[in-house]
Amino acid sequence: xxxxxxIVLGITGxxxxxxxxxxxxxxxKAGAEVQVVITPAGKxxxxxxxxxxLTQKPVISDFFSQRDGTWHSHVALGxxxxxxxxxxxxxxxxxxxANGIADNMLITTYxxxxxxxxxxxxxxxxxxxxxxxxQNMERLKSFGNHIIEPxxxxxxxxxxxxxxxEEPERIVDFVDNVLSRMEKERCExxxxxxxxTAGPTYEKIDPVRFIGNYSSGKMGFALAEExxxxxxxxxxxxxxxxxxxxxxxxxxxxxxSCEDMYQAATQVFPQQDAAILCAAVADFRPEHATDQKIxxxxxxxxxxxxxxxxxxxxxxxxxxxxxVLVGFxxxxxxxxxxxxxxxxxxxxxxxxxxxxQNKGTCFQSDENQISIISRDGRQDYERKxxxxxxxxxxxKLATLL
Numbered sequence: 001x002x003x004x005x006x007i008v009l010g011i012t013g014x015x016x017x018x019x020x021x022x023x024x025x026x027x028x029k030a031g032a033e034v035q036v037v038i039t040p041a042g043k044x045x046x047x048x049x050x051x052x053x054l055t056q057k058p059v060i061s062d063f064f065s066q067r068d069g070t071w072h073s074h075v076a077l078g079x080x081x082x083x084x085x086x087x088x089x090x091x092x093x094x095x096x097x098a099n100g101i102a103d104n105m106l107i108t109t110y111x112x113x114x115x116x117x118x119x120x121x122x123x124x125x126x127x128x129x130x131x132x133x134x135q136n137m138e139r140l141k142s143f144g145n146h147i148i149e150p151x152x153x154x155x156x157x158x159x160x161x162x163x164x165x166e167e168p169e170r171i172v173d174f175v176d177n178v179l180s181r182m183e184k185e186r187c188e189x190x191x192x193x194x195x196x197t198a199g200p201t202y203e204k205i206d207p208v209r210f211i212g213n214y215s216s217g218k219m220g221f222a223l224a225e226e227x228x229x230x231x232x233x234x235x236x237x238x239x240x241x242x243x244x245x246x247x248x249x250x251x252x253x254x255x256x257s258c259e260d261m262y263q264a265a266t267q268v269f270p271q272q273d274a275a276i277l278c279a280a281v282a283d284f285r286p287e288h289a290t291d292q293k294i295x296x297x298x299x300x301x302x303x304x305x306x307x308x309x310x311x312x313x314x315x316x317x318x319x320x321x322x323x324v325l326v327g328f329x330x331x332x333x334x335x336x337x338x339x340x341x342x343x344x345x346x347x348x349x350x351x352x353x354x355x356x357q358n359k360g361t362c363f364q365s366d367e368n369q370i371s372i373i374s375r376d377g378r379q380d381y382e383r384k385x386x387x388x389x390x391x392x393x394x395x396k397l398a399t400l401l
Contacts, residue, residue, distance in 0.1 A: 001180040002172075003031030008077055008113070010086035010106045011051070012093045013041025014165070016122040020046065022168035023087055024054045030172065035077065036060065037106045039093070063105055074105060078112030085175055086110070087148070088122030088165045091133050097145075098136040116182065118175050120148040122165035129163075148174050188398055190231030195268050195275040196224045197311070199239030201258045203285035205303060206294045215280035217241035219328075219368060222390035223276055224250050230394065235272070237264045239279055258282055258308035269315050273401060274324035276393070277312050278352075284308060316347030324400045326393070327351045339373050349400055350374035352393055372396055 007027055011020045020036075027034050034055045038048065048059035060077075086093065086106070093106070097119075102108045110117060119140060127133060128150060137147055148171055150163050166174075198220020202210040221243045224236045228247035236245065237253045239261065245252055253268075255261045258281050269275055284305040294301070312327050319325050327348040329339040339353040353371045369383040372393070381392055 001176050001183060002027065005032045005082040005179065006080055007032045007034050007175075008081045008084040008109060009034050009036050010084065010089070010093075010110070011036060011038040011042040011046070012086065012088055012090045012106065013039055013044060014088035014090050014122040015045060016088035016165040017042055017045035019165060019168050020087060021050065021054060023085070023171060024051065026168055026172040028054070030176065035081070037077070037109050039104050039106050041090075060105060063108075074108040074112045077109050078114050081113065081115045083115050083118065083175060083179060084110065084113045085118045085120070085171070087118075087120035087168075087171055089119045091121075091123045091127050091130075091136075094119070094121060094133060094136045094140065098139040116178065117145045118148060118171075118178070119145055120165050120171050121150050121163075123163050125163035127163065146174075146178055186229050187231040189227060189394075189401065192227075192232045192273045192401055193235070193271060194227045194232045194397075195235045195237070195265065195272045196220055196227070197237045197239075197261060197265060197275075197277050197279035197281075198224065199241040199243075200280050201239045201261055201282045201308075202256050203258065203282045203308065204289040205286050206290045206292065208293050211282055211285065211305075213280050213282065215239070215241075217243050218366065219386050219389070220276075220278035221245065222386045223278055223393060226387070226390040226394045227276075227397075230398070235268050237261055237268070237279070239281075258285065258311070262309040262311050262314070265311055266314060266318065269318060269323075272323065274326065274397060275315055276326040276397070277315070278328050279311075280330070281311055282308055310346075312342075312346045312348070319347055324349045324397060326397060329353045331355055336371075336373065336378065339371075343373060343375075350396060 009024065011017050024034050035057055036051045036055055036059045038059055038061050040061065043061060051059045096107050097110055100111060102111055121128060141147055148166050150165055199217030200213045200215040202212045204210050217238060224234045224245060225247055228234045228249035234250045236250050237255060240256055253264050255264055261279060261281060285308050287304040287306045316325055325348050327342060327346060329342050329351050331338050335353055335355055339351050343351045351373050353373055354368055366385055367383055368386050368389045370389055371378055371380045
């Protein structure tokens with residue numbers, strides 16, 4: 001599983017730093033590419049020359065590599081890596097990581113890391129047992145980091161405890177097993193075809209004006225990336241947004257109006273295993289759109305509106321017993337009752353409810369707070385980034401495929 005993986009190895013100022021050489025050897029033997037980031041204190045225990053000789057890469061320690069302005073980008077490292085392993089990790093570094101104290105290259109790299117982070121603590125046994133250390137580790141676990149429990153030893157009191165860093169072979173095995181499990185989970189939707197709608201629709205009034213809404217498409221695009229990451233073949237029908245897709249498993253169809261989205265969705269849906277209807281589709285459009293810009297004239301202007309296509313209802317009507325259909329409901333009042341009616345009326349398998357009452361979680365925001373309502377009941381989720389919300393929604397979808 002480690003073959004071809006890019007690993008950032010963080011080394012801190014612990015007597016166990018000499019074991020980092022063995023960790024590097026095991027990682028490289030497994031086929032990984034290793035980039036070392038070491039703290040200034042770490043260099044007191046092992047030389048960068050030794051580490052560079054093992055990895056065939058310059059060791060990174062400082063923000064600036066030379067006096068000519070050349071600098072190391074912690075952001076680039078965070079994007080480059082498939083995983084970050086901090087071994088050994090001292091009590092001091094644990095505390096800085098838990099509290100976001102970015103005073104060295106290793107911590108800034110950690111804070112920029114997009115990949116899974118593994119931490120192998122190494123310290124005096126009594127330090128390890130201290131409530132502050134335990135609290136810091138629990139906090140890091142709550143952030144999604146993986147703690148590699150230290151090996152057993154004896155406290156100053158004579159009682160058995162933990163503190164000594166786990167052996168290099170076991171550390172590498174731990175990383176390998178977790179990444180293998182995550183890879184398997186990511187591929188759980190392999191071979192599945194998922195249709196996702198995203199963004200707003202624009203309904204023309206004249207050549208320069210339209211009826212629309214504030215949707216940015218961020219939620220729908222996050223769902224597309226999440227499904228693709230898990231192995232699905234995604235067809236993303238996107239309204240007019242400025243976002244880009246990154247995963248090669250995403251086929252994008254750009255549309256503007258509800259009618260455009262309706263035509264694309266109804267054509268694609270029969271070949272899909274599931275559809276997530278995340279787009280904020282305009283419910284009405286002008287009855288007549290003019291060919292020329294409407295000039296200012298009378299004090300008032302009346303625009304007659306007519307309903308647009310109900311894409312969710314149409315796909316619910318088309319849905320076979322082997323397909324899964326997911327809808328979204330953005331409500332301002334009677335939220336659960338309205339969402340429940342939409343679930344039944346449009347033949348959805350579950351519906352994602354969010355609310356304009358939760359400030360900063362809907363249009364244009366990077367965060368969301370949702371509830372998932374199905375015929376089995378309701379599950380509420382905490383406010384979190386839309387990428388994490390997408391993971392929760394796709395977790396639910398995966399159970400139905």
